[in-house]
Amino acid sequence: MKITFKLNGRDEEWEVEPGANLLDVLRENGHTEVKRGCDTGDCGACTVLVDGVPRSSCTMMAGQAQGREITTIAGLGDALDPHPLQQAWVEVGAVQCGFCTPGMILSAKALLDEAPMPTEDQIKDALSGNLCRCTGYVKPIEAIKLTATRLNNDKGVTDA
Amino acid sequence: MGGYFPWVKRYLRPQSLDEAIAAMNEFKDAAAVVAGGTSVAMRLPRRVEVLVDLQDLGLDKVQVTDAGLKLGAMANLRKVEKAAAGAWGGVIASACSTVGSRLVRNAATLGGEMAAGLPWCDIPVLMAALDARVSVSRPDGEEAVSAWQWTSQRPSDILGSGVITRLLVPGHVANEGAGFYKVMRVQGEYGAAVAAAWVRLDEHDTITACRLVSGGVSPHAVALNYAQDALVGSKGDDTTLKYVASMIEQRFKPASDPRFDRAYRQKMTGVAAKRAVQQAIAMAKGGR
Numbered sequence: 032m033k034i035t036f037k038l039n040g041r042d043e044e045w046e047v048e049p050g051a052n053l054l055d056v057l058r059e060n061g062h063t064e065v066k067r068g069c070d071t072g073d074c075g076a077c078t079v080l081v082d083g084v085p086r087s088s089c090t091m092m093a094g095q096a097q098g099r100e101i102t103t104i105a106g107l108g109d110a111l112d113p114h115p116l117q118q119a120w121v122e123v124g125a126v127q128c129g130f131c132t133p134g135m136i137l138s139a140k141a142l143l144d145e146a147p148m149p150t151e152d153q154i155k156d157a158l159s160g161n162l163c164r165c166t167g168y169v170k171p172i173e174a175i176k177l178t179a180t181r182l183n184n185d186k187g188v189t190d191a
Numbered sequence: 192m193g194g195y196f197p198w199v200k201r202y203l204r205p206q207s208l209d210e211a212i213a214a215m216n217e218f219k220d221a222a223a224v225v226a227g228g229t230s231v232a233m234r235l236p237r238r239v240e241v242l243v244d245l246q247d248l249g250l251d252k253v254q255v256t257d258a259g260l261k262l263g264a265m266a267n268l269r270k271v272e273k274a275a276a277g278a279w280g281g282v283i284a285s286a287c288s289t290v291g292s293r294l295v296r297n298a299a300t301l302g303g304e305m306a307a308g309l310p311w312c313d314i315p316v317l318m319a320a321l322d323a324r325v326s327v328s329r330p331d332g333e334e335a336v337s338a339w340q341w342t343s344q345r346p347s348d349i350l351g352s353g354v355i356t357r358l359l360v361p362g363h364v365a366n367e368g369a370g371f372y373k374v375m376r377v378q379g380e381y382g383a384a385v386a387a388a389w390v391r392l393d394e395h396d397t398i399t400a401c402r403l404v405s406g407g408v409s410p411h412a413v414a415l416n417y418a419q420d421a422l423v424g425s426k427g428d429d430t431t432l433k434y435v436a437s438m439i440e441q442r443f444k445p446a447s448d449p450r451f452d453r454a455y456r457q458k459m460t461g462v463a464a465k466r467a468v469q470q471a472i473a474m475a476k477g478g479r
Contacts, residue, residue, distance in 0.1 A: 032202055049242065056423050072229055075294055084299040090232040092203040092225055094244055126473030138293070159379060160292030 036082075036096045038062075039106030047093040052081070054088040057103065064105045065180035066130055075161035078134030084134050085138045085159070107140060116141060119178045125170035131163040139175045147186075148179050198406040199239045206247055208328055208356065214243050215352040216330050220329025224354065227267055229295060248358055250302070255294050260360040264302025264326075268314075269293065271301055279321070279363050280474040283476040286317045286371040286387070292379050302355040304336075308346040308410045311381040315341040316406030319414070320387035320467075323360045331355035333358070342404055342414035346376035367391050368477075375405070380409035383451040386415075388467040390427070390473045397424050403468065405460050408445035415439060418464060426442070427472045436461035 035044045047056050054077045057065045065088055068076030069191035072090035079088045080102035081095075108114035111120070116136045126132050135158060140148055149157070155170050163171070205211040215222050219240045225231050225244040241466075250265035253274040260278055262271055272287040290296060290304070290313055304314035305325060318325070318338035325336045327350060338358070341348050363369075367387045373382040385407035391400040399423045403415040418435045425431040445456040 039215075048195065048197070049202035050196030050235070052195065055195055071233060072291075072295060075292070085294055086296050087294050090229045090295075090298065092202070092228050092232050092242065092244070092312060094204065094242065095225065095228055095246065097244075114412055153479060160294030 032094065034097045036094060036098060037100040039102055045093075051093045052089060052098055053091040053093050053101075056183050057088060057101075062103055062105065064133055065103050066133060068130070069186065073160075073162070075134040075138065076131055078161065078164055079129050080141060083141060083144060085134075085141045085160075095175075102137070104136060107136065112142045114140070115178045116143070116174065116180055119174040119181070120133045120171070123174045123177060125166060125174040127163075127165040131161055135161045135163070135171050139171070139178070140177070143182065145185075147183055149175070151176075195222055196235045196239075198237050198240060199235070199242055200241045202244065202325070204244045204247055208248055208250075208354070211245060211248060211354055212328050212330055212352075214241065215354060216362070217448045218243075219352050222307065222352075224303075225300040225301040226265060226306070229291075230303060230307045230309065239389055244303075245354070253302075257260050257362050259362040260358075262301050262358045262360065262386050264305070264355040264357050265300050268296040268299050268301065268304070270339070272296065280470075280477075282369045282371050282470070282474070283317065283321075283360070283468065286313060286373075289371075289373045289375065289379065291312060293436060295379070301358060302422060303357055305341070306346050310408055310410060311404075313371075313382060313385050313406055315346070316385050316404050316412045317369075317387040319357060319412050320371075320402045321360050321369055321387045322389070322397075323358050326356045328356050339402075339414070344413045345410050364391075366393070366475055368474030370467035370469040370474065371464040372466040372470065374463050376450055381450075383461045384408070385446075386460060386463035386467040388464065388471040389467065390422070390475055392472070395439040396472075396476060398425055398427055398472075399469060401468075403464055405439075405464065408456060408460075410438065412445070415443070417442060422468065427468055432465045432468060437467045441466055441472045456475040 066076035068074035070089050072087045077088045201238040222241040223239045225242050250263045252263040253266045254261040258388045268287040272284045275283040319342050323338040327334050371387045374384040387404050389402040393399050401419045403419045405413045438455045447453040
């Protein structure tokens with residue numbers, strides 16, 4: 032069957048199996064920035080944004096992407112033009128093995144879109160589905176706070 | 192495990208409820224509904240060859256008024272959690288917030304929780320206690336089913352080929368209260384024990400009516416009728432609640448699993464029930 036959707040801002044039309052999940056088809060089409068972790072919706076490594084809302088792509092059928100806007104970490108920025116969250120992640124040292132990083136940053140992006148200056152509790156709740164087994168959560172939380180401060184300062188300057 | 196199900200032959204995206212019901216009725220056991228996808232995409236029986244995706248039907252609306260809540264079956268738990276924050280003293284929002292992580296709640300739907308028939312679906316426990324009405328569309332029309340039926344039957348037996356369209360939760364009345372308590376090791380995990388309670392008090396704070404439901408241990412919720420009977424006519428004081436908890440501990444027969452053994456679950460179900468009733472009584476008193 033065919034699905035049409037937006038992926039990282041580009042219109043796509045893909046032929047997919049009716050029983051395929053989104054994680055599989057994204058990776059089969061070269062989007063290996065979406066990581067395969069637990070395959071049970073528990074670890075958050077495969078997080079994507081669906082119309083701006085983070086969810087695990089391993090527990091989403093490919094057909095559910097029809098008409099939606101899917102964003103992977105590659106849609107946020109890259110090494111030459113990183114998103115402020117990616118920049119902050121590097122600066123505060125929130126990466127160790129990096130496997131959880133794409134999912135964490137996408138969850139953080141959705142949080143900042145909803146709550147530009149989140150409390151620590153809001154940050155912890157937003158990251159509750161993204162497990163990290165090496166760095167832990169202190170540095171990612173720090174990176175999100177830093178990004179929020181920077182984006183709000185920028186906004187303040189622009190608004191003035 | 193999540194993954195690829197090569198035995199699925201068709202993925203349907205009906206554009207109307209009639210179309211969806213017709214598909215479910217045509218393919219019966221060979222069809223499964225895709226709501227949020229969190230259960231279907233994880234595990235799909237080999238008999239299922241047709242998936243029926245309901246996301247184009249506009250069933251995700253949530254309406255909260257003093258008269259009650261109309262909760263669209265396709266509303267995800269995060270949406271309900273936010274919209275129902277002030278309803279029933281926050282108990283509905285609180286129950287939704289205990290289901291999985293934020294990523295799960297962004298996807299899992301209310302209708303999916305009601306239909307899945309899995310021990311870790313907590314929402315039917317609360318909906319039964321609140322005596323919500325579940326609207327089920329079938330080829331011969333729409334039926335309002337009491338969520339209390341979820342305490343005695345598997346959802347698949349209640350629903351057949353029907354499709355849940357919405358849940359209607361009655362509005363909060365001043366002398367009524369509800370409570371929900373889930374025993375879990377970390378926020379969002381499957382519960383060791385779950386209980387939900389609803390009480391009505393008279394002007395002397397005596398319980399005149401009560402519903403007490405347990406979950407987390409079997410494919411459907413379990414009504415704790417004997418505990419309800421013990422609570423009606425009492426004021427839900429510490430002595431009564433201790434008695435009720437010990438009664439549950441002796442009579443409730445949950446299954447063991449690798450995480451929690453039966454004895455622990457029995458004890459914790461008593462604790463959860465006691466705390467849910469305490470919450471419900473406090474809400475009923477505070478609502479006056």
